[in-house]
Amino acid sequence: MSEETLNNSAISLAALKAGDRTEFARLVDATSNHIYHLALKILRDPQDAEDVLQESYIKAMRALPEFEGRSSLSTWLYRIAVNEALMLLRKRRFSLVPVEEEADEDDEQPGMVLTDWVGLPEDELLSAESRQRLEAAVDTLPDTLRIVFMLRDMEGLSIKETAELLKLSETAVKTRLLRARLRLRNELSVYYGERFVEKSSE
Amino acid sequence: MTEKCKCQGLASSISEYLDGELPPELCAELEQHMSECENCSIVFNTMHKTIDLYRKPELNHPLPDDIKSRLYHRLHLDDYLVKKT
Numbered sequence: 530m531s532e533e534t535l536n537n538s539a540i541s542l543a544a545l546k547a548g549d550r551t552e553f554a555r556l557v558d559a560t561s562n563h564i565y566h567l568a569l570k571i572l573r574d575p576q577d578a579e580d581v582l583q584e585s586y587i588k589a590m591r592a593l594p595e596f597e598g599r600s601s602l603s604t605w606l607y608r609i610a611v612n613e614a615l616m617l618l619r620k621r622r623f624s625l626v627p628v629e630e631e632a633d634e635d636d637e638q639p640g641m642v643l644t645d646w647v648g649l650p651e652d653e654l655l656s657a658e659s660r661q662r663l664e665a666a667v668d669t670l671p672d673t674l675r676i677v678f679m680l681r682d683m684e685g686l687s688i689k690e691t692a693e694l695l696k697l698s699e700t701a702v703k704t705r706l707l708r709a710r711l712r713l714r715n716e717l718s719v720y721y722g723e724r725f726v727e728k729s730s731e
Numbered sequence: 732m733t734e735k736c737k738c739q740g741l742a743s744s745i746s747e748y749l750d751g752e753l754p755p756e757l758c759a760e761l762e763q764h765m766s767e768c769e770n771c772s773i774v775f776n777t778m779h780k781t782i783d784l785y786r787k788p789e790l791n792h793p794l795p796d797d798i799k800s801r802l803y804h805r806l807h808l809d810d811y812l813v814k815k816t
Contacts, residue, residue, distance in 0.1 A: 554803075554811035561802060562794040579798050583805045590806070641742075645773045647780045654784060663784060682782045688750060707746040714774070714781045 542602060546593055557586060560603065564610045570679050571614040573668065581617060585610040611680070611694050618672070642715050644722030653724065666716045670709055677702055678709035738764070738771050745775050749782065 540559065544552040564585055569578035588609050596605060653659065667675060667683075680691045681702070692702045744761050747753040753761065765772045803812040 550808065551811070553806075554808045557802070557806065557808065558811075561799065565794050565798060566792065575798075579801070582798070583802055586802070586806055641770075641774060643770055643773050645776060647776045654780075655787060667785070678785075683785045685786065688752065703743075703747065703750075703752070706750075707743050710746055710778055710781065711742060713785075714778045717781050717784070718777055 540602065542596075542598055545602075546596070553590065556602070556606075560606060561586075564606070567607070567610055567684065568614045570667075570683070571611070571676060572617060577617055578614075581610060581613045585613050588613065608694065615676075615695070641711075642718035642722060644718050644725060646718060646721035646725040649721055649725055649728070654721065659720075662720050663717070666713055666720075669716075670712060674705050674709040674712070677705040678713070681706055682710070738768060741771055742774060742778075745771070745778060748775075749779055 540556050541549075541552055545556065561582065565578055565582045568581035568585075569575060572578050572581065585606070589606055592609070596602075600608075667678065670678065676695065677691060677697075680686045680694060681688065686694070688699050688702050688706075691697075692699045695702070697705075741761065741764070744753055744757060748758060748761055765775055800809075800812055803809055
């Protein structure tokens with residue numbers, strides 16, 4: 530979660546700890562959008578994401594008196610939400626088994642698409658259609674890869690933080706991250722590559 | 732254009748390089764290699780750009796109003812929802 534969101538509004542931890550409702554409302558206002566979409570990205574189900582959103586703040590409210598401020602407020606809240614979302618995923622018998630133990634359909638990697646599309650203009654790279662494609666591409670990843678990619682690359686957590694949250698080794702995180710990045714890179718290269726070729730031939 | 736990159740094994744180094752996790756001596760080696768190998772340089776650029784595109788905050792949508800009001804209600808903060816115009 531971006532620190533600016535919270536810093537700009539200067540939410541007081543002391544006031545929160547003292548049970549100040551106005552301050553808590555400000556915290557919710559500043560962070561709920563991010564927390565909801567984070568849960569939605571993990572769970573891919575609006576009802577589940579809403580449950581996680583509500584539970585996260587209820588847990589946070591209860592845990593506030595014990596919060597020692599070792600991490601920032603946003604990081605702390607973020608962890609609560611990610612843990613809630615992961616717990617719900619596990620309840621649905623989703624298991625975060627190490628990638629090494631999975632049937633390894635990735636061993637035979639497809640050939641790499643080698644079109645250099647990075648020169649496409651930003652408005653084309655991030656057009657409404659392109660954004661849909663970006664979201665759809667990430668949604669097609671298996672959960673084990675998708676969640677690692679999401680936490681590390683979309684949310685900007687470090688490898689270490691991602692490993693801690695998912696209770697995985699850093700090596701396992703790096704392996705999954707690589708697979709996710711390769712798949713997405715290939716997929717986007719096919720999509721943007723076609724546009725790039727069209728543009729160049731115009 | 733799809734082809735098997737001869738240097739496919741380097742993808743993992745490229746990924747670690749992007750994370751700043753590649754040891755310095757291997758960084759220099761990889762940089763040297765990429766300056767000579769067009770394919771690896773494309774893989775590097777496009778992987779970097781792929782991650783970059785997913786980091787753009789524009790992918791976030793606003794919190795739907797109904798979800799927001801149910802959240803405020805559950806947290807007994809309804810009055811703050813009304814106050815906010």
